[in-house]
Every structure is written in structure tokens, then in C-alpha cells.
Amino acid sequence: MNVQRASLSQGVVFSASVVVFNPDHTQLRQTLASFGVACEHLRASVPNASIALFLIDNGGLGDVSDTVVRLAAQGVACRVLTGHGNVGYGRGHNLAIEQMQSDLHLILNPDIDLDADALVAGCSFLDSHPDAGLLTPWIGDDAGAQQYLCRRYPTLVDLLARGFLPAAVRNSLFATRLARYEMRDLIDGASVVWDPPIVSGCFMLFRTAVLKRLGGFDPRYFLYFEDYDLSLRSHDIARVVYVPASRVIHHGGGASRKGSAHIRMFAASACKFFNRFGWRLW
Template sequence: MHLENQNQILSVSVVVYRPDVLLLTRTLASLASACAALRAKAPDVPGVTMTLYLVDNGGLPDIATSLSVLHDCGVTPVLLSGHGNVGYGRGHNLALGRATSRYHLVLNPDIDLDADALVNAVNFLDQHADAGLLTPCIKDDEGHLQYLCRRYPTVFDLFVRGFLPLRFRRYFAARLARYEMREVINANDVVWDPPIASGCFMMFRTALLKQLNGFDSRYFLYFEDYDLSLRTHESARVVYVPEVRVRHYGGGAARKGWAHIRMFVASAFRFFSRFGWRWF
């Protein structure tokens, strides 16, 4: 049984499988800077500690320099490897089983954090005890807002957004805007209780995430964040906080080839079978 360590303010899990070295290195560098800022803002917590669990599902290159930078910023890097490619959710669960922190951050290896992202996230969660999961303002590499908070999807929404060519997708712009909550999500306003948050950056109260047993490991890839978001609403509130800013360099399943499309479809079937089918 893992009890909360009052001095360990944050743990972070990053799951990688044959990662893009440049993106991963950049993610870890931004994480180091954000953790250094958080450490500097918590002088009232004696011996404050932070831990990065880097979960190697296969193909991790030598990133000793990046891990050394993290260590210098007060972050203890822990490498979890040798288990093979167990999938995204199960990989994060390996880290969650070891975490004893106040907050736990599920982070993709293609995310850049603003220097004050973790300071702002921790401050918000410290001040709002009813918030169990925080999702940030996410922009792309050109600085455009990504609308990754979602309403409950229909099968048609997912098809249009993920697979329909752009020249046809524009005919469904109003429908997709509603699904992506474009009328309420912006770079300024806090939004409470978006139904679904993106798995690229999910900051939880660790005790809550353990109570939920983390991700459902039956999803190998895709929709595990949809599933976890909906289950979170049963125990705590989800909140979009634009003051927490990150950049995301990831791509959709359709741009990654047929293997990813097959995984996407299989996970979508599991998701809808569990929470209810909505076709149109």
C-alpha cells in the first residue's frame, strides 16, 4: 500500500515506444524547467521532491543527458523497462503503482510545457479541493489553440474528424465545433466539467487516480483517456485551466497508418460498448 508522501508534491509518468528523440528530448527539457520553477515556488515545503517515471515500452534511445538535467532540477528520474510494449494505459499504470505524490501528471512525449505550467496547475488544484483532474490550454507548434476537450462523441463525429478529407470535413464544421466545445473553450476562461479531457496532459490528485485504478488496461491505445475522463466525473470535477499552457506536436490515427487505424477502431468499439453507442 502506497501512502501519500507529504513532501512529494508531484510525480510524472511518460510512456514511450520507439519515440522521436528530438520531441522526447524537448519534452524532458521543458519538464525540467517547469519542475525547477515549481521547486522554486515551494520554499515552504521542506525537502520537496518530484519524480519522473519514464516507462519504456520499447525502443528508448540513450537520453542520459536529459535525465541528468532533470536530476539537477530536483527531479528523480526512474526508468521502468523490460516489460515490453504493454500499451499506453497499462504503461502509465506501472508508474501509478509506485507514485506516492500529492499530484500525478500523465504526460505525452510530444508535449512542451510552459515554464510556469506546473506552478499554475499546482496553485489551482491547491485552491480548488473539488477539482480532481486538470486539463490545460493546448496549442500546436504554430501557436493555434487545439480543441482537445470534448463532448461525448458519436460514431459519425469520430469518422468525420479522424478520417474524412479536409475538403469534405468543412461541410460538418458546426457539428465538429460542438463536439470540440469551441463555443466555450478559449485561452482565457476556466471551464468546469468538460466531459472528456485529452490524455496528452492529465494532472490528477494522485489519491483520486489510484481510487479509479488508473487507466483501463483493456485499451491498448486510443480512447483510454475518454474512458478515464468519464469515470473521473463520478468522483470529482474535471476542469480546463487556460493559465496552464502547453504545446502539443502529436498527430491523429489516420496519419499514422493502418495499424493505428485498426487500434483506433478496436478501442472505439470497446468505448462505445461500455458507455453507450451514439451513431449520429
């Protein structure tokens, strides 16, 4: 397969998008601060790199002028997209995807802390592996332990057990099957893994040409499973790769811990996903 590649030796035009809705402002500032530092390291590695950030306000963003100024001092041109209302996670990112002109584009959650060299490691890997079109990093939790967010194709039982069962029941009755679903046999802190079927939308580093060909996220998902959908479609035109040299911390939580509205959105999106790609119960 042929995908366009950016050459770090010639500089790279790098863009990123972050969608927020009533964000935790302390966490958002922390995420953008870590992103700014990672961009400084990228610019040190690639002195003529051009970097842009799209901050998409689905509601409740507030005044971020200080953040915009700080990012500008770090070499990041920040553009705030606002006034469109809460259009959902995927459609929010699509507002940026439709406008950006870059070599590489990062889909980033507002609850991610980037290692200082996360972007350098990710961009360097893509530069040296032209078949790779989508990269996912090593992802840790609040305590620094590894999260297993690369996935094999889910069954309905996998989703229910992982998302909604008490930990004691989950760990005693479903540990083996969930370990397989989470690819614990392959995903570690050292080995590059090619072609994991599904990767997390909290950090998706794309070649922009691949993302454009895919048309971004499917807008039919308001929240949840849009990353599953986009991951599976990505395999049609490029290779997907897990690269643990690129490292981030993820502070997010599951739908079941966010209340009944999120559980309903999770169920609705799961139905859309399985209707499109095929139901697997067990």
C-alpha cells in the same frame, strides 16, 4: 464530494509519468527539457516540493543517462521502467501509478512542450479548488494555434468526420457539429471551464488520490480512447476542469495520419469505448 488535496504552503510531492515506444528522440529530449524547466519553476514557487518522473520504456527508448542527470540537477528524480515490452499506453502509465506515492500526478505525452509556468499554474489551481481532481490545460499546436481537445461525448459520425474526412469536406459539411463536439462554444484562452466531459490524455494533472481510486487506466485499451474512458470515470469521484492559465504545446497527430495499423487500433478501441459507455451514431 471529498478529495484529498495537497497544500502548496506545506510543499507538495509531485510525480509524472511518460510512456514511450520508439520515440522521436529529438522531440522527447525537448519535452523532458521543458518539463525540467517547469519543475524548476514549481520548486521556486514551492521550495520544499519533491518531484519524481517515471519514464516508461515500452521499447526503443535507448540511453537516456544524460537526460536523467540533467533532470536530477533540476530537482527531478527520474526512474526508468524498462524490460516489460510494449504493454500499451494505459498499462504503461499504470506501472508508474501502482508505485508512486505523491499528492499530484501528471500523465504526460512525449510530444508535449510545457510552458515554464504550466505546473505552477496547474498546481496552484488545484491547491485553491479542493473539488477539482483532474485538470487539463490550454493546448496549442506547432504553430501556436489553439487545439480543441476538450470534448463532449462523441458520436460515431463525429469520430469518423474529425479523424478521416478530407479537411475540405469536414469543414464544409461537418463544421457545426464538430465545433460542438470540440466545445468551441466554451473553450477559449481565458475562461476556466468546469466539467468538460472528456479531456485529452496528452496532459492530465490528477490528484493522486483520485487516480488511485480510479485504478488508473483501463488496461483493455492498448492505444486510443483510454483517456476518454478515464475522463468519464473521473467525474464519478471528482470534478474535471479546464484551466487555460496552464499552457502546453502538443506536437501529436491523429490516427489516420499514422498508417493502417493505427487506424485498426483506433477502431478496436472505439468499439471497446462505445460498448462500455453506449453507442451514439448521429
